Each structure stands twice: as structure tokens, then as C-alpha cells.
Amino acid sequence: MNKIDLLEQSLMKTDLPPFFPGDTINVHVRVKEGDKERIQEFQGIVIAIRGEGLKKSFTIRKISDGVGVERIFPVHSPSIAKIVKVRTGNVRRAKLFYLRTLAAKQVRAKTK
Amino acid sequence: MPGILGKKLGMTSIFDEKGKVVPCTVIEAGPCTVLQIRTKDKDGYAAVQLGFGTRREKNISKPQLGHFAKLGVRPTRFIREFKSFADGTLKSGDMVTVELFAVGDKVTVIGTSKGKGFQGVMRRHGFGGVGGTTHGQSDRLRAPGSIGSSSYPSRVFKGMRMAGRMGNARVTYKNLKVVKVIPESNVLVIKGAVPGAKQGLLEILKQG
Numbered sequence A: 001m002n003k004i005d006l007l008e009q010s011l012m013k014t015d016l017p018p019f020f021p022g023d024t025i026n027v028h029v030r031v032k033e034g035d036k037e038r039i040q041e042f043q044g045i046v047i048a049i050r051g052e053g054l055k056k057s058f059t060i061r062k063i064s065d066g067v068g069v070e071r072i073f074p075v076h077s078p079s080i081a082k083i084v085k086v087r088t089g090n091v092r093r094a095k096l097f098y099l100r101t102l103a104a105k106q107v108r109a110k111t112k
Numbered sequence B: 001m002p003g004i005l006g007k008k009l010g011m012t013s014i015f016d017e018k019g020k021v022v023p024c025t026v027i028e029a030g031p032c033t034v035l036q037i038r039t040k041d042k043d044g045y046a047a048v049q050l051g052f053g054t055r056r057e058k059n060i061s062k063p064q065l066g067h068f069a070k071l072g073v074r075p076t077r078f079i080r081e082f083k084s085f086a087d088g089t090l091k092s093g094d095m096v097t098v099e100l101f102a103v104g105d106k107v108t109v110i111g112t113s114k115g116k117g118f119q120g121v122m123r124r125h126g127f128g129g130v131g132g133t134t135h136g137q138s139d140r141l142r143a144p145g146s147i148g149s150s151s152y153p154s155r156v157f158k159g160m161r162m163a164g165r166m167g168n169a170r171v172t173y174k175n176l177k178v179v180k181v182i183p184e185s186n187v188l189v190i191k192g193a194v195p196g197a198k199q200g201l202l203e204i205l206k207q208g
Helices: A003-011 A097-101 A104-110 B062-069 B121-125
Strands: A024-033 A036-050 A057-064 A067-074 A080-087 B003-015 B021-029 B032-038 B047-052 B078-083 B106-112 B117-119 B164-166 B170-182 B187-191 B201-206
Touching: A003 B003, A003 B021, A003 B187, A024 A067, A036 A067, A036 A097, B003 B047, B003 B078, B003 B187, B021 B170, B021 B201, B032 B062, B078 B201, B121 B164
Parallel strands: none
Antiparallel strands: A024 A036, A024 A080, A036 A057, A057 A067, B003 B021, B003 B201, B021 B187, B032 B047, B047 B078, B106 B170, B106 B201, B117 B164, B170 B187
16 A cells, blocks of 8 residues: 555544445534534435545535535545434435436435 | 655645645655765865665666765665755764654755646747637647747847747745655655656755
């Protein structure tokens, strides 16, 4: 193993649950307000995972007040306090960008 | 400036204390052997000669081999001299390691840029090309334009920027920040990019 991989590995989180596109996960995000810090939850469907090692990131999508919201997180970011897997999805694609065009009912059917 | 020799391993990105992603270059720096101390009295200038890497004995000329044998050290692939290395505490045979640097230090990194071959003026000097594609114009899109006046001076001035070989030149990047130092594996992590290809030789100088 080369020295870059070793460096990345030493900085990577090890306590994350494995999750895949289609899964519903709950991301606990650290939010700094002034000098106070609190946890904000963001729950949604993982629609894409890209990158490897320390640079790995994922896109998570949810419908908030009827508006689709997507956030991209680096998996090993220190601002992620915790990731909780809520539901395992069953999908046939690695990238679920087609969910953007579907209604909520269809999304449920597709990720079952 | 005190410095060290290193090898560019590649780039990655790590998180800073605020959680922001920092793009950085990973360098294998040192350990370097001090091969010789140049002094003002003897050599006319003060410098420290450092060796880095390894090289097989059969690939080295006898005079060079003697230079290494004098100190009883293994032959090194690269030898470079660093001028105005601090005070003179070093002596031949000493080791310079990556511990020379601390997190937050500003460094200057010198390397040889990647060769780009023969390139036109747009790529090499950032020219804009000549005119558009319409009005019957067909072959001037990436041309340099005028390179001077006519009967006076009847020549092209020296240093006129034209097409030619690009890259493969000594390039210096200043004010790069040290993000991480790992002495166990001789690794130096620097914010941003450094000149040259992976595996390329770098001179890393500590700024005053």
C-alpha cells in the first residue's frame, strides 16, 4: 500500500454503517451557530456515491415541503457526527438521478 | 534557507480543523544525508550538499563513489546544494529529515514542470488568437497576429513570444503551507499543487 493510501486511511472514519444507493439514511450534521454547536438531521434517499477513500462523497435527496432538496456530503467530513441507516432500498442502478422526475409514490415503488 | 529534497507522490484532499476540504500534495521528503559542507574559505560560497534517494553502486562513476565512500554512506540518486542553510550546526554525515518542518510553516517548492512539447502561442502564452471563423477567414483562429512593424526595425525583437517548447522547466512555487508532517513515513503534506509529475524530484525550502 502506498503512502497516500496510508495517510488517507489514518484520517478515515471507521464507525460508519455501510450504505448504498437507494438506502434511506439519517445524517447528523454538526451546525455551528456563533460559538454553539448543535446537531441537525437530514434524512433522505442516497441517490449517488462517488469517489474513493477519503474523497468519497454521497448525494442524499429528500422532499421537504413539496420541494426536492439534495445535499452532497463528503463521507469522512468532520461535520458529520453520525449516520444512521433507516431503511435498506432495493434498486438496480448505482446512480438514482431518475428519482428526480418521479412522484413520491413512484419513488417508494422504485426503491422498495 | 534550510531545505530538503523530496519526491512528489501525488495529490489528495484532507479536512482542516473547520471541516473544510483542503486540496494537498503528498511529498516523500528525505531523509537526506549531508554529503559535504561548502565553506566561504574553501569553496568561495557557503552551502550544504544534500543527497536523496538510493542508487546502485554499479551505476555510479568511481570519483563519485569515492565522494560517498569518504562518509561511508550509501550512494544517493540525487545531489543538490542548498545555500545559506542556517548557522552551520550541520556537519558531513548528518541527516536532514522532514522534522525540519512544522505544521503551518510557509515553504517554497521547486520542481521541474511537466513537458508539454511544441505548443502554439494560445496554449504557451495565453494569446487570444486572431479574429473569428466567419467573413471568409479560414486559418487564423489560433495564430499569433502581428509580431512587429515593417521597414523599421526590419527585424523581430528578441524575446518575442512565439510558439515553441513548453514545460519541462524549473518552476518555483512560493508561500505554500505545510498541512501535515508525518516523521515515521517521511511524509510532508502541503496545501495546493506543486510543479512536476508524480515521482518527480522536488526541492522544498523553509521560508524565513
